[in-house]
Amino acid sequence: MKDLTNRFAEFVRKKQLFYPEDLLIIAVSGGVDSVVLFNLCKQSGFRCVIAHCNFQLRGGESLRDEAFVKELAESHEVELFLKRFDTGLYAIQNQVSVQMAARELRYQWFEELRSMLSEERGVATYILTAHHGDDNVETVLMNFFKGTGISGMHGILPKAGKLVRPLLFASKKDIERHAVENNLFFVEDSSNAEDNYSRNYIRHQIIPRLTVSYPGFYDNMMKNIDRFTQVELLYNQAVGFHKKKLLEERNNEVYIPVNKLRNT
Template sequence: MNDLLYLFKRNIQSERLFQPGNVLLLAVSGGIDSVVLCELCHLAGYRFIIAHCNFQLREEESERDQRFVKALADNYRAEIFLKRFDTEAYALQKKASIQVAARELRYQWFYDLAAQLEAQKSIPIHILTAHHADDNIETVLMNFFKGTGVAGMKGMLPKTGKIVRPLLFARKRVLIDFAKERELLFVEDSSNASDKYSRNYLRHRVIPFIEEIYPGVEGNITANIERFREIELLYMQSIAVHKKKLMEQRGNEVYIAVRKLLKTVPLKTVVFEITKAYGFTAKQAEEVIALLQSETGKFILSSTHRILRNRGWLIISPFPQSEMQVMVIHENEREVIFEGGKLDIKTNEMNNKDIELPVSPAIACLDLKLIKFPLILRKWQKGDYFYPLGMQKKKKIARFFIDKKMSLFQKENTRVIEMNKKIIWIVNNRIDDRFKITTKTQFVLEIHFVGKAN
């Protein structure tokens, strides 16, 4: 018992997790791990508050856990906060798994509660969880199988912002022995016995199987976690050097010289580390590399950004912040449905050289030869401009709206179609003069806007 308490206090000091005078907010489920955490904090003389989440997923068992934690807090004469969550409803609303929903709910509440307590007590509050070394082994294996790269190999850190994990140095069996020696009471979560959850499957089946082949594998993984923490530091230092050489910030865009990037080694790793901050995946790193050999105008998209090849540059640009999802229109698409209606798209051959321009602003007729797919459909944003049909000078879209005396509602719901950072059509308004059909036009791209029925 004294050994674990000594190692617990030494770990807190060596990792600089918190100061003795700080207040600790302990996340307590009532299971053996969190009960041991409470006992260690009590024996070490730390000031702590208990927080318990009732996810209402196990009926009477959830109520039993809440009663137990309340009694535990009374035993330590500790302040306690209890929170009930409708976890199933939240998971349905967010289209997330129960595990993801529970994690989001509890951590958001912990952060909110810590901020509230800090404001009241005017003293730093740290959120402590009872994650231990076995949890970290499982996390590293899950990260490895999911392909999270070097960052995932270091597992959970002893401290991440306000979250502190002071038991990561200790194996589960050490906590069990401590609980037995101190005759600590705790509750069992019946869901921990189920293998339907990936973490439990690893715990009950995969790790014991590997242990049969490689005895001592858990200890080796624990040692490797320490090594990977240091490896990642070196790795990120090297990535920072590459970023500084390659990335040039211009306003809200990032420019990367194609020639410099082509000479970079290792190319794929550096590309991934640069682009992941903008929502791009490891798989898309290959697509970014392909852009280095493509012609001007090609681009790829994440949920928040676009990477465009423009002459000798790759340009990373954010999409405008709006409720409307940015949509990509590919060459073979004939119908695009979006929040404000739909677009019907077709191509026609220009047999009649006597050009008849469409009367309706809901129809755009464009010279197909001048159009390069894919196109982007999005809401207009401040700073957008185009060359209105019949004019040789560019005009800001905001000015165009003023001249047309458009209402605020009309402005807010207007979309544009963009190609290679050029607006080719203000949907249901006017096309850009540079892409109009002429006597030389052979094929026409015709786009019909159909608004939603009221």
């Protein structure tokens, strides 16, 4: 098997995620996934800056993570953008869960930062997150259990506008192996070991049991995610074709003639 660096370069090129002249904002939490993503981008010669969110939810751990990422950026002479959030207050004010609050704050800031840097530096600028294949499998299972339908079966997309996930081809084991082989240091988020959240429960309880019963579970899920993506594409194309045939617009109002509908 090719090493992770070569597979990363192939995935980026095949999916046309970004190009050497682009600026990459790498979301680095300090965990193994984001540290490996940063390492791969640096090894591949891409132009990078680091963005780190401190949600101030884990006390000393949050400060430790922040200090680690600062040191990582300094040791590689890479520009660092750091933001601290009062996540708990935001959750109360907006009547959302702390998890949702952190997600909203994170992506709002990332987009503000991306827009600013793109304008300042006059280059295409992308936000990179370290979601990987295991995350994708978990997402598809969560969507399946929630009954999201076909739209949830493709899981996490490699590229959505200016947001890019270039590690979706890799498993967690691939990432951890790369970290060991390249002597990369990282920090552990203790909350990842808890089963309080749906994703963690699926990760720690459901997937291990499925893997015991079906040893090819992970590989089959990854193949099915690709198939589901193609199925959704065909479905949307078919729906779009029939909508174009059926819908009529008159005076800014849309009509569906009954006779046309009957003959479809």
